[in-house]
Structure formats: C-alpha cells, structure tokens
Amino acid sequence: MQKAWFYNEYGSIDVLQFGEFPVPKPGPGEILLKIRAAALNPVDYKKREGLFRSADCDFPAVPGCDAAGVVVEVGDGVSKLKIGDEVYSDIQHFTAGRPKQLGTLAQYTVVEEHLVAPKPTNLSFEEAASLPLAVLTAQEAFDIAKFEKGQSVFIVGGAGGVGSLAIQLAKHVYGASRIVSTASTGKLDFVKSLGADLVIDYTKQSYDQISEKFDFVFDTIGESAKSHVVAKEEAKVLDIASFQPHPRAEFFLVSPSGHNLEKLQPYIESEKLKPVIDPKSPYSFSDVIEAFKHQESGRARGKIVISPIE
Structure with missing residues (x-):
C-alpha cells in the first residue's frame, strides 16, 4: 500500500x-x-x-x-x-x-x-x-492558433501557471513581435520580468479601453466574453478556463505528450524557458x-x- x-x-x-x-x-x-x-x-x-x-x-x-x-x-x-x-x-x-x-x-x-x-x-x-500541464497547454494554444514569428499576442492572466509560461514561449520559442499581458497591480513587475512588452493592470483598465489589436488572444482565466475585443478581426481567440466561452472564442483541453515536452527541452536546459x-x-x-x-x-x-x- x-x-x-x-x-x-x-x-x-x-x-x-x-x-x-x-x-x-x-x-x-x-x-x-x-x-x-x-x-x-x-x-x-x-x-x-x-x-x-x-x-x-x-x-x-x-x-x-x-x-x-x-x-x-x-x-x-x-x-x-x-x-x-x-x-x-x-x-x-x-x-x-x-x-x-x-x-x-x-x-x-x-x-x-x-x-x-x-x-x-x-x-x-x-x-x-x-511544468507539464501548463507548458503543454500554452504550447498547444500557439500551435492551434497557427502562430507565426513576428505576430503579436495578448495573454490574459500573465502571472498564472499557464500565462507565465505562455509569455516565455511567445518570446523565446514562437518569436512574437509584441507580447502584451494582464495582471493585478502587485504582479505587474513580475509579469514584465517574464518577457512581456507591456503589462496592463486589469484593476485599472478594462479591455474596451485598449485600442491596440492583436493577432492572437490567449485567455487563461475565462474572460473571453470581455477579452475578445482586443483581437484583430481574423485573429484566433482561445479560452482555456471557460467551458462556455464567448462565441468569438474557442475552448480546448490539452492533449498531453511526452514528445512535445521533449521538443521544449533545449529551451528549458538553456534557461530560455524557466x-x-x-x-x-x-x-x-x-x-x-x-x-x-x-x-x-x-x-x-x-x-x-x-x-x-x-
């Protein structure tokens, strides 16, 4: 036993x-x-x-x-x-x-x-x-979005388990040209340190006050009913925390894979992904x-x- x-x-x-x-x-x-x-x-x-x-x-x-x-x-x-x-x-x-x-x-x-x-x-x-569930979820999100080097991404919830890894993946693996994320007041510097170009304090600024539009919106906290407004017209919006996301968004559950973890090993061992x-x-x-x-x-x-x- x-x-x-x-x-x-x-x-x-x-x-x-x-x-x-x-x-x-x-x-x-x-x-x-x-x-x-x-x-x-x-x-x-x-x-x-x-x-x-x-x-x-x-x-x-x-x-x-x-x-x-x-x-x-x-x-x-x-x-x-x-x-x-x-x-x-x-x-x-x-x-x-x-x-x-x-x-x-x-x-x-x-x-x-x-x-x-x-x-x-x-x-x-x-x-x-x-790492496994969170990093595989973030990895699969970028793959579902068919994210291309040079595109921009808006990550909702940058201080969380998935969001904190998604920022690092965007910067070091997928070659994002611009990474914007959200966090509470006390976590702004932490999320910036992960590689975000701009961190929006969600306690002071709402999504509809953000004029910039993004190639991919990755919502890790289930707020796609509001966060979808920052997506470009043809952009993919993924929501991993709401089983009934906004019609503009898609929900998915990660499909775990040892092979996908192995693909990330060089980034982990070179400390680009922490x-x-x-x-x-x-x-x-x-x-x-x-x-x-x-x-x-x-x-x-x-x-x-x-x-x-x-």
Whole structure:
C-alpha cells in the first residue's frame, strides 16, 4: 500500500481524505513512477467539484495531473524508458477517455510511456513537476492558433501557471513581435520580468479601453466574453478556463505528450524557458489541503508544488 490523497464523493475541499491506496502494477506500455514532486492545476479542484461527472473515473479518486519522479518498474513493450530514469509528465489525458483513478497526489502512479519525458538535467524534481500541464497547454494554444514569428499576442492572466509560461514561449520559442499581458497591480513587475512588452493592470483598465489589436488572444482565466475585443478581426481567440466561452472564442483541453515536452527541452536546459513556482511552494505532502486553499483563492503566482511526496 501507499499513502495518497483521495475523495469518495464530489464536493468542496472538505471531501479530501489522506490514507492508504493500492500501489498499481504497470500494464503494457506503462511505467510505475515513484513520485518525488507533484503540482496542482485548477482542473484538479474543478474535477473534484464534479466538472467531469458525466465521464469521470470511479471513486475513490486521487487528484493530480503533474508529476516528476523516478521510474521504478516498466510494463511490457516499454522501449525508451528504464528503471532509474528521472522523468516528468502530465499523466491525465482528459480528451482520450475517462481520467485515471490514480492521479499524482500519491507516492506512486502508473502512466503511459508516451506521456512521459526525461526530466531536464538542470531542473529539480519540484521545478520539473511544475511544468507539464501548463507548458503543454500554452504550447498547444500557439500551435492551434497557427502562430507565426513576428505576430503579436495578448495573454490574459500573465502571472498564472499557464500565462507565465505562455509569455516565455511567445518570446523565446514562437518569436512574437509584441507580447502584451494582464495582471493585478502587485504582479505587474513580475509579469514584465517574464518577457512581456507591456503589462496592463486589469484593476485599472478594462479591455474596451485598449485600442491596440492583436493577432492572437490567449485567455487563461475565462474572460473571453470581455477579452475578445482586443483581437484583430481574423485573429484566433482561445479560452482555456471557460467551458462556455464567448462565441468569438474557442475552448480546448490539452492533449498531453511526452514528445512535445521533449521538443521544449533545449529551451528549458538553456534557461530560455524557466519554471515559475508560487513563492509559498513547495507545500509538504501533509499540507495538501492548504495548497488547494491557495490554489482555489486565485492568488497564486505561477505553479503550486507539493514536495516531498513521502
């Protein structure tokens, strides 16, 4: 048996329990991962609240998508990874069927080899765990938008887990000519330091007061009903936080991929793409409740990490 956080019913943070959970065996094409660090994402608490109720996993459910750790067992057909490899992954492929019952807020989990990538050599387990879901979401957004070098981008929510990485991707990977983002008053300098050319204080300026128009609008906080107005007429508008976005916008869930993580490895190891971890992190494994409270407050800056998992 292993230690894990889980819930047996949908609801608020109060339904989370800490206890014992079976250690799984990896099936064909899967690895058993000993988790050294995990990270929280908004989808974790939205899932707990019943967001995927119509197509969810069975109870008890262990939350968590992001993890970094060490391969301790491999299933039949695993060809690239071996026992002892240090890896990281977004293990939950929400668009490929029912989510996994065993997430990453546990000491061990199983994950398909194709969702896993070698941990960048310059990152700690905590830094690596903070990246997968958020960076893959931002990467997929630019690809969906068919973003081209020299175009401009407006990123709503530049201080968040996805937004903080989207700014770095825009600057160092996709060659944006102009990057404008939004943040609250206290986070303006932080978002500017990530590479934004201009950061708009959303507490003082509304979207319809912004005269500039952009080639791509990436809304990471679900405000496409308002933010779509800064898009050029033919520009793509993506909203990853509202299941019913403005008609001008599209919603998508990330399709995780180890291959896509590997494509970003040179940018990570050259430190052009840096993890952004909330200053209150890491939270200990026993403090997961407090970590979720911080996540659900909407005040996190970057990603919330849980470590060590023991």
